[in-house]
Amino acid sequence: MPKKKEDRRVKFTKMFLKESLIDLLEEKSIFKITIKEICENADINRATFYAHYSDQYHLLESIEEEYIEKILNTIDQDALHADSTLNLVTDIVTFIYDNKKMSRILLSDRGDLQFQKRIMALVHDNILSKMKDIEPNSLEKTALISSFVISGCVGVIQNWFDNDLKSSPEEVAKIISDLASVTLNMVH
Amino acid sequence: MPKKKEDRRVKFTKMFLKESLIDLLEEKSIFKITIKEICENADINRATFYAHYSDQYHLLESIEEEYIEKILNTIDQDALHADSTLNLVTDIVTFIYDNKKMSRILLSDRGDLQFQKRIMALVHDNILSKMKDIEPNSLEKTALISSFVISGCVGVIQNWFDNDLKSSPEEVAKIISDLASVTLNMVH
DNA sequence: ATAAATATTATACACAATGTTTATTAAGGA
DNA sequence: TCCTTAATAAACATTGTGTATAATATTTAT
Known part of the structure; x- marks a missing residue:
């Protein structure tokens, strides 16, 4: 550094x-x-x-990196408290809510999808690591389901912003958490 | 026309x-x-x-429209046979598979997310219309869940392409269909 | 088949953004 | 303070843009 x-x-x-x-x-x-x-x-x-x-995109990247860094801090602090999945998701969604301005810019439909997936994958990996009872046989299937969850979360957040953050961060977190749980259980 | x-x-x-x-x-x-x-x-x-x-984007739009038109044809033909959700999804996924070149370009990570969501929404709407037992009270929640499914499907297809279409269209369709079913049932 | 209509072309133009270089000025660190 | 380093203004060749014009080629309708 x-x-x-x-x-x-x-x-x-x-x-x-x-x-x-x-x-x-x-x-x-x-x-x-x-x-x-x-x-x-x-x-x-x-x-x-x-x-x-070098160009606009490079500058944008540096902005994205700062944002990612903050998300990672949130996740790390959560790891200390070692709480439930819902708590982690709530903290992330709350972070997004508290940083509306930047979040709206970086997470919108017009934004960089690869970056958005990267963020959701951070949370997803954290969730997956907690459910250790995954059979290593159906790897293809697991990958597809994970993609579903990761992109699904992107979609939920974008819809949330499109509707001007009508729901509370807690409500959104609950829905995301439930959806992730239901779908990831399909791995078995 | x-x-x-x-x-x-x-x-x-x-x-x-x-x-x-x-x-x-x-x-x-x-x-x-x-x-x-x-x-x-x-x-x-x-x-x-x-x-x-007028510009590159306008030209790209016209390409996207042609692609959408073909998808719509597939959906319409399916409506005649009036089959199950799985059959519809299979036909769409098979279409994507049969049109690899265009699909890879238009549906990739780098592509237009709004366009991609539009395609998945077409299928999603078709599925939703079949399950009429939706309570109109939890509208917010339903919208968020739909966003999850729509974007989730985008993610599955992209992951499929990233892994060079290893799974068969039928397998992918089955997973998408199951995932959509499980999550959409959460509306209740 | 021919004429009228229309699409494409080559060419030129002013304009704007790019990426780089230079010499000069300003501000920071030790 | 002195030395180093960053920011600036200015200029430059290059590239792409969007538009306009007159000449040429192709199509459509008669």
């Missing part, structure tokens, strides 16, 4: 660029956003942008 | 452009593909492109 020795100027530059991109992402998808636009909005010279990032 | 009265030249031009884009989509995502590239690959003048499409 080469993090500590970063010049204050660099830190600020990166911060401004990220904030600028997040700003723009609230209006349109990453593919319609130009580097020039990001820089003008951040009041950062375009040459400076290229000193740190 | 304004289809019959299209000049032969127009038909060929559109065909070449579509084939060219499909060609390019096998290598990279739509966002990295330029109009110039599509035209050179198709040996069609760039001005001609603009006579028919």
Whole structure:
């Protein structure tokens, strides 16, 4: 982790660029956003942008990584309390809720599906590791079912946002937890 | 349907452009593909492109529409035989299998998630319409569960492709059908 | 088969974003 | 403070965009 020795100027530059991109992402998808636009909005010279990032996508990636990092912290803290699946899911969904702005941008229909699956896979793996009674014969089937659950969760969260977070995080967590439980039990 | 009265030249031009884009989509995502590239690959003048499409995305849309149309035909033909859910799902999955090339392009991780959900929603609606014993009270919950199923199916298909279609269409259809059944029963 | 209609082409154009380079200025770290 | 490093303004060639024009080729309808 080469993090500590970063010049204050660099830190600020990166911060401004990220904030600028997040700003723009609230209006349109990453593919319609130009580097020039990001820089003008951040009041950062375009040459400076290229000193740190290769393109918009690279900058977005760094935003995604920060988000993932926070999710991982939530999971890790949960691991200490060693609670039920529902508690873990509730904490994740609550995190998503508490970080509405970023979550809406990163988890929307227009967002990066691969990234979204990655997040849900983190939770999924955690759940799977707890149910150790899995037969190793039907590997293909298990993989397909896992994909169903992982993508299913993406869909639930997106629908939740589409409906302007009408349900509470607890309700959503309960549904996700139940759905995951019912489907993963099909592995047997 | 304004289809019959299209000049032969127009038909060929559109065909070449579509084939060219499909060609390019096998290598990279739509966002990295330029109009110039599509035209050179198709040996069609760039001005001609603009006579028919506004941009790459518009052209891709027309390809997606053709694909949807074929899926709809499959569903309609199934409606005549009025069979089980499994049969419908099997026919759809078999369609996807028989049209590997296009399916891989349109349904991949990098593809248009909104389009993918649209396809799965077509099947989902068909299934839901058959199970009429749904209580209209828990609407929120039903919507979330439906999202789970719809996105879940997207995930299963993508995983299937990622594993190079190892399982047979019948196996995949069986799993999808079972998963949909188990989860949708949770509505009660 | 011919004429009228229409699609495609080659070419040119102004415009915008890209990615890189340069010299200069500003700010940070030791 | 002094040395190092980052950010800036400015310029540049390159590439893709979207549009327009006149010339050419093909199709459709008569």
